Amino acid sequence: MPPSSVKPRRRRGEGQWALGYREPLNKNEENKKNDDGLNVRERIINIYAKGGFDSIDPSDLRGRFRWYGLYTQRAPGIDGGKTAILEPEELDDRYFMMRVRIDGAQLSVAQVRAIGEISRDHARNTADITDRQNIQYHWVEIEDVPAIWEKLESVGLSTTEACGDTPRGMLGCPLAGVAEDEVIDPTPQLRQIYEDHIGSPEFSNLPRKFKTSVSGCSVHCVNHEINDVAFVGVRNERGEVGYDLQVGGALSTNPMFSVRLGAFVSPERVSEVWAGVCSIFRDYGYRRLRSRARLKFLVKDWGAEKFRDVLEKEYLGYALPDGPAPVLDSGLRRDHVGVHRQRDGKYYVGFAPRVGRVSGTTLLRVAEIAEEHGSDRICTTPDQKLVILDVEEERIASITAALEAEDLQVNPSTFRRQTMACTGIEYCKLAIVETKQRASTLIDELEKRLPDFTEPLTINVNGCPNSCARVQVADIGFKGQLVVDERGEQVEGYQIHLGGGMGLDAAFGKKVRGLKTTAEEMPDYIERVLRRFQEQKQDGESFASWAARASDDDLK
Template identity: 55%
Template sequence: MTTPTKAAPAARPRPKRTPKPQGQWLVDGREPLNEDERLKAADPGIAVKRRVLDIYSREGFASIPAEDLAPRFKWIGLYTQRRQDLGGEHTGTMTNAELQDRYFMLRIRLDGGQATVAGIRAIGEISRDFARGTADFTDRQNVQLHWIRIEDMPEIWRRLEAVGLDTHFGCGDVPRVILGSPVAGVAADEIVDGTPAIERIRAEYLDPDAPGAGEFANLPRKFKSAVSGSPRLDVTHEVQDVAFVGVEHPEHGPGFDLWVGGGLSTNPMLARRLGAWVPLEEVPEVWAGVCRIFRDYGYRRLRNRARLKFLVAEWGAERFRRVLEEDYLGRPLVDGPAPRPQSGDRDHVGVHSQRDGRNYVGVKPAVGRVGGADLVRLADIADAHGVTRIRTTVMKELILLDVADAEVGPLLADLDELGLTARPSAFRRGVISCTGLEFCKLALVTTRTRAIELVADLERRLGDLDSPITIALNGCPNSCARTQIADIGLKGQIVTDAAGNRVEGFQVHLGGGLGEDAGFGRKLRGHKVTSAELGDYVERLVRAYRAGRGPGETFRDWVARAPEEELR
């Protein structure tokens, strides 16, 4: 007789773990969950300018407390720059305080990329007098100066204010500069001029004296915006936190298509269309609504998940639009069409007709670098040819507006003499880079000077191209130069060369792009290129493309089908 076995007790269900709070203000309350949030809660950074004027500029760098240096100085456009004696091998092994120098990078806002000739002249003079001649135009339509001393900031601000410029909200967990079409209001093919919306957003929410100046001074992370009515889609709207893109509604006429939740860095995501059409006069209100959602629901606990793209990815476009309409606007938005795909160049290099019969001229500085003395000379050239307005672009170009037909030829000649050509090679036209190891504390490799050298090298080896290729050099994984959406994206790393030495190099991403079928570059597994090999590698790649492409085939399309051995 067998003894019946005793049944095992039923497994008890494990209690569900309470999810960790993510720091969403309308879900978890406002108790700071990390040191950055504590510092922002105590003082979000707006007041630090007064301390610079009254204390730090008089008592010097040593008088600045660490929590003002980082993060609060970002709110007024200041970052400490990297010490010049520390190579990329020290990045990630030393603290920010150990890496930083006693000098600053200063970021000057140019919302919509708009500047006057007087403003460009003032920036050039500030660069010459206080920044050792440095001036770098960025792919955010800003300009950055280096080697700035805290003692000189009162005079720098005074000069900027005299020409209507400032550094307020240049960096930090705030709405950064608003991108805009550099030919807004003048282009013959423009759908709608977004300039009034940009001006209202600044006047109502972002200027230091704006009625709502403090409302967005403490966001979870940076917030990037764009407003463009150009059919060229010239503001990289697919990778912005919020973007308004010009479209023609079949019933309501010209307005904007609304996109949210784009961004690159280590977790790249493309923005989502909300399917909503926004008239020009409602853009500021809708912009503020999106910004408020980010403020109230953005994830603040972990800095690497604090961008709007993570919230949009979790909620989806449908829920995000519903919350925007019901909780923040109090009304539904109008359904609208998507923008027409743009297959041609998105930049504005060359001579183009304006709607008023005059012309605009787009030139391409070498990766956006123009020395202070050259900026003063550019202002002189503009004055000599009757130009009063200059614009910057997301491709680091400079555009001179309102050029009369008779002045085009002489202007081009003067600009060529200054090294600013309206007829650049495809390599010069398509290359961008970040600041890199020269000044950035996050960088692992040198990028800007290497990009300039690479362009000259490729022009010497290959001449020009009959098909555009974009090349982006980035000093770290943060993708300030948009490596994932370039034809050839180069992400800086310390790599091992053939002799076993640890040297500067790049991880390669190929075939990224925006527009129709936007996507991120193809990463070649295990493929790294040392900086010394870079020219040879890009030449080999371009020659393979030329030899293997089909009729009219772009580099991106060729990469998608090319055997991997041809890409190495």
């Protein structure tokens, strides 16, 4: 056939609504078109809670339930080798994980007490602090969900859009309004976004999840670089405080850092700008393939200039002023652990549970300790930690002793302070390996082997490739997979990422060819690498900087 007669191949659409692609292109999109996920609440209350697990429509069970923070948890006894082989119904248990959204981190004593009582009464005393500042229950039965909602809502909390293709829980600095070096208190802006948009049908059918951070924290504890939309506190050349707008950050299997749009957002415009960015994702986001349905792919294809242009012209109707970049630092610990002074002269006390795993009993005790020491504010952090605000100086010793008596360390080792873990195979249907208990045991082992190690060092343990525990931006990140041990047997193990981080030296951890470890050998590997780091590091050199220049042999 002559070249002139060859018709150009038509580019396949990405399923973008704004370009006319309205027909469902996959099962998830079809399910959302058939019925908005927000509508499942009434069915849960009036049908499923009364009829029990067997009365649940499968399209609700594995789809719309997520709009209210509910996933079936993994049935016990299914090994990681079957994760990607079995059908969803074969992995399902008859119990649920439930996620309570905590926008902006700060909770009252009454709210923490309610969360703890629900855990004790309805979730077999389980409660995990996630790295999105939420609380996650397990072993929840469908019959108990209405009572749980009623109790949460009585103290101003909910599970609405805690999961699903929705605007998930929004990150905020736990020290909002009290930090001495805070750029701006984002509390009013977080509250406005929540009141204006969360639970609205306008944003209840997004291509996939949508993650937000709004913070004026000087150490950037909310990790704005890996959020879909981030409002980062800045002061412009006229001395006005507001936010730098960034979009398109996310990790998972194709990690990307957020992109600055170069725009300055004044506090009173944050909610409408947030709605504009979310609307772009809703209308232009890629819906054809779930693997490309995150905002980061659109941002990568468009670039910052086009994204800002569409935001201003099609959605806002006005131009945003240019603004400065946030002030970043390297080497800071992006958390709020320890005892530190507030701007009002009181103190906050940050403390470390083991890899975010607490219990209802523990949370009830935390509420009691806070109340006994004159505080009504308890906060979750994006690093699976807790902070009590508003403690008088003369009560610091007492509250520290009370917390540490519960194994909640105020002055933890580096390993207790900076080790995180996702849910893992214990409950998660996507996981391949165990994480929580392994990471907890790892902390104890490293404290024994390296008692004098005090350098900042993040160790993140993830049960699958999806990076809920942020393995690509950890100093040492472990991504769960099955590996072959020295006996030739397939066992639980991890691919290793080294030298990741955020801030001035933002980088994704590098992977050394063939570098993996079995779960059993993990402590040996970390000890070996950290001893080499201590031997070879230059004055003031971080682990990430050393890992970037170290030979592959030194990293094995």
